[in-house]
Amino acid sequence: GAGVSQSPSNKVTEKGKDVELRCDPISGHTALYWYRQSLGQGLEFLIYFQGNSAPDKSGLPSDRFSAERTGGSVSTLTIQRTQQEDSAVYLCASSLGRLAAESFGPGTRLTVT
Amino acid sequence: TQLLEQSPQFLSIQEGENLTVYCNSSSVFSSLQWYRQEPGEGPVLLVTVVTGGEVKKLKRLTFQFGDARKDSSLHITAAQPGDTGLYLCAGPLSGGSYIPTFGRGTSLIVHP
Numbered sequence: 412g413a414g415v416s417q418s419p420s421n422k423v424t425e426k427g428k429d430v431e432l433r434c435d436p437i438s439g440h441t442a443l444y445w446y447r448q449s450l451g452q453g454l455e456f457l458i459y460f461q462g463n464s465a466p467d468k469s470g471l472p473s474d475r476f477s478a479e480r481t482g483g484s485v486s487t488l489t490i491q492r493t494q495q496e497d498s499a500v501y502l503c504a505s506s507l508g509r510l511a512a513e514s515f516g517p518g519t520r521l522t523v524t
Numbered sequence: 525t526q527l528l529e530q531s532p533q534f535l536s537i538q539e540g541e542n543l544t545v546y547c548n549s550s551s552v553f554s555s556l557q558w559y560r561q562e563p564g565e566g567p568v569l570l571v572t573v574v575t576g577g578e579v580k581k582l583k584r585l586t587f588q589f590g591d592a593r594k595d596s597s598l599h600i601t602a603a604q605p606g607d608t609g610l611y612l613c614a615g616p617l618s619g620g621s622y623i624p625t626f627g628r629g630t631s632l633i634v635h636p
Contacts, residue, residue, distance in 0.1 A: 415566070442622070453526070453612070454567075454626040467623060502566050509622045510574070511557045512614070515566030 413437070415516035417503050423522045424493055432488045432519045436505030443486050444512050445478060447499040454502065460486065461509075493523045527551055528613055528627035536633045540602050545630040547613035548595045556596045556615040557624060558587055567612055593618065603634045 416435045424430050436443050445457040456470035460480045471477070475493075480486040490497055501519045504512035531546045547556065555574045559567035571580050573589035573596060580587045584607075586599040600607055610631050614624040 444623070446626070451628070453528075453628040454614070456623055456625065459623050461622065470623075504566070510555050510616075511569060511572050512624055513569055515559075515568070517564070517566050 417516035421520045429491045434486045434503030440505035442506040444504045446502045449499045495523050498523045527625045530627040534631050544599045552618040553615035554618045559612040561610040605634045605636050
């Protein structure tokens with residue numbers, strides 16, 4: 412079946428502009444995670460959605476970052492007033508269970524110039 | 525400060541060699557996962573270990589969870605070029621969190 416998909420695959424934006432990154436999880440997966448990965452760094456947790464519960468936003472690095480998940484499915488990560496340090500690969504994962512981030516998407520590579 | 529420390533950071537070996545990579549922490553985890561990530565792709569989940577002392581095998585890969593659930597190891601027997609990739613360990617801390625924290629990974633290159 413279809414895996415987790417993310418769009419766009421690459422995004423180049425100018426400093427100060429807003430960007431939206433999209434994640435389509437596997438159908439029926441109730442948990443959805445956003446991480447970002449910078450060169451030489453591990454995956455940094457951003458936000459976690461579980462069913463209809465309030466999201467865990469404890470990993471968002473600043474108030475310029477926000478995310479929503481509509482209808483328990485598609486999620487959008489929004490970064491306002493992008494900065495160069497926001498450049499990274501943004502990864503989305505979804506899970507049926509609570510043990511692990513089971514299925515990752517291919518990521519969106521964001522470059523802020 | 526990394527909750528999960530992975531070693532070695534880099535490993536370059538010849539096809540047919542055996543290797544072990546480690547994932548260590550001073551914290552207790554409710555489970556640990558191992559992933560392999562190839563360039564330009566997201567991590568792929570290989571295994572989840574849950575019970576202290578648990579050993580799981582996936583073909584030539586053997587995963588072990590420490591008795592105290594603070595560490596894990598991945599052993600590859602007779603490595604092949606297809607094993608090349610970034611190996612990541614991750615897990616949610618014991619105590620109710622469902623959010624996996626990741627190590628920085630071991631980058632493995634297997635030369636033919």
